Amino acid sequence: MARYILTRLLSLLISLTVASAVIFALIEIIPGDPAAFMLGINAQDDTIAALRAELGLDTSPLERYFGWVSGMVTGDFGTSYTYRTPISEMIAERLWISLPLALIALALSTLIAFPVGILAASKRGSLTDTIVMGFTQLGVAIPNFWFAMLMVLVFAINLRWFSAGGFPGWDEGLFTGLKALTLPAISLALPQASILARVMRSALVDTLDEDFMRTARAKGLNRRQAIQRHALRNAMIPVLTIIGLQFSFLLAGAIIIENVFFLPGLGRLVFQAISQRDLIVVESVVMLLVFAVIVVNFAVDIAYVLVDPRLRRQG
Amino acid sequence: MKTNRNLVVGAALTGFFTIAALISFLWVPYDIEALNIADRMKTPSFSHLLGTDHFGRDILSMVMIGARTSIAVALVAVGIGMGLGVPLGLAAAARKGSLLDELIGRGNDLVFAFPSLLIAILITATFGPSALNAIIAIGIFNVPVFARLTRGSALSIWKRDFILAARVSGKNSAQISVEHILPNLSSLLIVQGTIQFSLAILAEAALSYVGLGAQPPTPSWGRMLADSQTMISLAPHLALAPGLAIVFTVLGLNLLGDGFRDVFDPRLRRGRT
């Protein structure tokens, strides 16, 4: 068990190192000098040089890479080229929108998908199964940003239940904040819930065919008891994998959904930074998101061990 | 064999949009580069079946050409994913536990840590937005999908006795991979290919919606939706046509994939005596 966690931890560190190197290298080969860009076309050469020194751009790439990484480890992401403010502050502010959004969406997606998937699997082949799976088929096909636009049209413009976009800030109270995140979270969650429900159903259907389910029935358990006590936990293994993957989809999806609802989250920050060539911001936000994905996958690996005793004794 | 409903509906939907895309090379109802401000924001009518946009361009013509963009980007991207992923997966399975296998596995993990959109953002930040960069971003993301699937399924085929028989016949692992493993993976790859194709269409739409995909004046479904967003209360029909086009294309591909799976499923097909 300890060995398993240790090897996973090691591979987490390796992934993080390689990912940071790749991100840094990509940003590094971008043509154009940020300092020159910031100062405009009329800038003097020596002013540019001074700014380059101030931004630390005159050192070697290797030095800058290690500076960047060691900074991030201590929570110092550097200074934005455009706004001249610490990036960690900018990110922290935005994270308070993007992270709750992704988490609410993940919770919503799981809460919808589990009962739906279990219902469809336990009534496999019935009319209920066909109808429910038909809806998930549709849910998988709908792009979340288009779904978001339709929701704005119906619930914000026509019914006026919610505002069409923007975020009042958490200072306005928890309820106001959550209300502003409701439509975005639903538009993010529904397509993902469709995928998860389909996975849940097929994992459960596969488990229902296993020999040990027959053993459980032979003991005298009825169908419902057999599913609850023996099938669900076995079906969780593939479902966990998908939940792990979904987190990264939700983070990425959040970037797009923030655009639909004009939410000042990490997504908007990235797009602004790209258009202003504020590369150090792009670099840091992307690294942060990759970090989140890698950590979640690590958590999923640990969850496997908790579910499956067969993994506890080996590597 | 009983006709499979998924397969028929899926093929019909996919076929419909593919044909629309192909026709658009030869003919579209209106020239979409000619702006006609007088006819702007028209609701559907006989002269403009799906209405016109804020520049007076015919929506039907734009959706047809948009189909071309979507399908082309997705097709090339999935092609890249399969073309690189399948050989990598075969090689990893043939040399299970070797350094090569380990490297391919780690590489896959790394790419999976970047959602396709993040890859697109990085590439766009580096090289600027374009359809080509969208293809690369979606394609890169597809490589590990196919590599993992191929490796996993190939490993289970490697355990079968007919591989042992091939080795007794002196075949090396490359020959076995091509002659024995790949043909037995083909149905699985077709199923996964259609599913990845539909995901690629969704990804392309998302990228062009945020402006990281095909650039104007090339029409794309995602950007049509982005353009329609500010006018959604005035002209909801602008958002409907491209959105439904995406939904039906993706739905068609998914149904096609399900249909293929039903038809190929060895549990249904293998006649055990």
Next chain:
Amino acid sequence: MTLLEIEGLSLSINGSPILKDISLSLKQGRILGVIGESGSGKSMTAFAIMQLLPSGSKATGHLRVLGFDMLAASEDDLCKMRGNDVSIVFQEPATALNPLKTIGDQVAEAILIHEPSTTRAGAQVRAQTTLERCELPAEQFPLTLYPHELSGGQRQRVVIALAIALRPKLLIADEPTTALDVTTQAEVLQLLKRLVTEDQMGLMLVSHDLAVVAGMADDIVIMKNGEIVESGVATAVFQQLRHPYTRALYAASEHVPDRTPPRSTARLLSVTNLVRDYRLPRTALFAAPQYFRAVDHVSFDIFKGESLGLVGESGCGKSTLTRAILGLETVQGGEMYLDGMPIAGGRHVDRKIRRRMQAVFQDPYGSFNPRHRVDRLISEPFHLYEEPPSSDEKNEAVVGALRAVGLSPEDQFKYIHEFSGGQRQRIAIARALITQPELILLDEATSALDVSIRAQILDLLAELANSYGLTYLFISHDLSVVRAITDRVLVMRDGRIVEEGKTEQVFSAPQHPYTRSLIDASPVLPKNANH
């Protein structure tokens, strides 16, 4: 008291008939053996009694357990009976237990579900007692173990424990020892017999193996194609062999093909001090790698034209040894010569040597690429020629090989799924013959076949050996088959050859205690005067 009464039971699944007019009964304290080949409906009869049938099943007739009409019972009543009055032990111990739950929980669950008033702790105590009754003592097998930490035989004991935890009156065992090694099989059968006596149960033992049933059953039912062809008291059935099918089954089970003993004393294959080590997964991050020795200094010879048997239980290294001889393993020591020429292992392929030996494997379903036609399947070994033969020569060879194994030339255009298990094994032999090899390795080549098909394949092998002067290395766990088809035999255990000698000599007067235990554990058919 009659525990089980079946009268005129018929069963169809989605319209296709599975069982036709089955009648049988079982009394307390007795063992009923149900014998049949695959497709005979014997397992479906067992599932019908439990009323655990696939969806789309329709049963008619009478089926009573403890006087209770099972066909008319509600699902709730059936749940109360299953595990309590009637229990079942399945064939595959590897998959019959939930991998995520401890064995203690799984046995205790059987108690808790029927006696909800029992405390968790009380159920655990009773689970422990039941496991001990099934010869899994608490010191070695605590309740906290998971199924993957047990061997196949131990898992089957857990399955038996959860079946008998509530002391049901009726126990059904569906091929309970088919997946087990012969010594384990003997122990598990002994256990079942003891439990029947102690609890005064009725046991219905379903098996394909005549000898297994003969050693256990008081009464016997013989099934074929969903019908009962013969039934009666075991001793009478085996003595009289009235029904032709029973007689055929009996004859096939102890069939010995006609063979001419080998005369040559020339060595065809000689193996000296062969060693094969596998690297084990590391136990700690920086620990030195550990090795498992699958083949441990093995030496033996095969003479031209002889049939040499290699017997041993699963995991003894016989398959590894087979692959090493075929040149498919990288060996860590020793030498192998085929007709004086060294056999190289691993990636290096010496075609001249490879084409002089071929192999037939166990699984008739997995031995062929389902995407290739028979002609391509059979001619694959032509890859071992530097210059591939012309298509005419190839075709001639394919037709010749098909004829030799009793198939028709037209069969070359078919795909493998169009053939039955026995036909597939014939195609596998045809593939092995195509390069006109001298040595054929038969790795459990008849183990997956029904007895009647097995007898035909054994005849075919004997015939081919006579007409082509073939030499066989016959690898099997099944002692009766090895005795029927080999001249000499090697007994392998834990990677070593523990005994070697003339087949009849080894079987009638085994020297090594392990050989003796194997022979003692093997079930034997009762001698029959009429046969």
